[in-house]
Amino acid sequence: MTETPQDPMERLAKAYDKMLHEVHEAVESARENTLPGLKDYLEEAREKMIELGELSREEAEKVSTYVERDMKDAANYLLETGEQLSAWWRFDVQQVEERMLEMFTSVADQTKLELAKLAQRANTASLYHTGEVTGPGTLICAACGKEMHFKKTGHIPPCSGCKGTDFQRSGS
Known part of the structure; x- marks a missing residue:
């Protein structure tokens, strides 16, 4: 191991x-x-x-x-x-x-x-949550719109602006 x-x-x-x-x-x-x-x-x-x-x-x-x-x-x-x-x-x-x-x-x-x-399938927005792991990119807080930038893989903390826990990928 x-x-x-x-x-x-x-x-x-x-x-x-x-x-x-x-x-x-x-x-x-x-x-x-x-x-x-x-x-x-x-x-x-x-x-x-x-x-x-x-x-x-x-x-x-x-x-x-x-x-x-x-x-x-x-x-x-x-x-x-x-x-x-x-x-x-x-x-x-x-x-x-x-x-x-x-x-x-x-x-x-x-x-x-x-x-x-599979384009004919319904396309629902992906939600990201505090405590999950994400790859590089920018997440936007669903509550206040503050951006969180990940330059490498990492866990998703609460929003530093409002302590929100739900995010969407920018551009989604």
């Missing part, structure tokens, strides 16, 4: 990055094969982290839900606006680690393709 951070939220943030990496690797290797889709890749990554003892089943479920939420939200934004991923993040991509940018972009692009196939 690999060494894990002591802080539970830091541990989940690191697990988010690792799960994203696993999904990215699956997307890259499947480019020549049939593509089972994001849910299948996430399931494989989740099960692998459980088998390796890196996360409990409950933690792995949470983290995969966070990764899936962020990928779908980014893909929806890319699909609906045609903008670059930096516009979704709402800060300069130079501030994001190169490997994180590559993984996130690759998975978001694949997710965008999957979402385009």
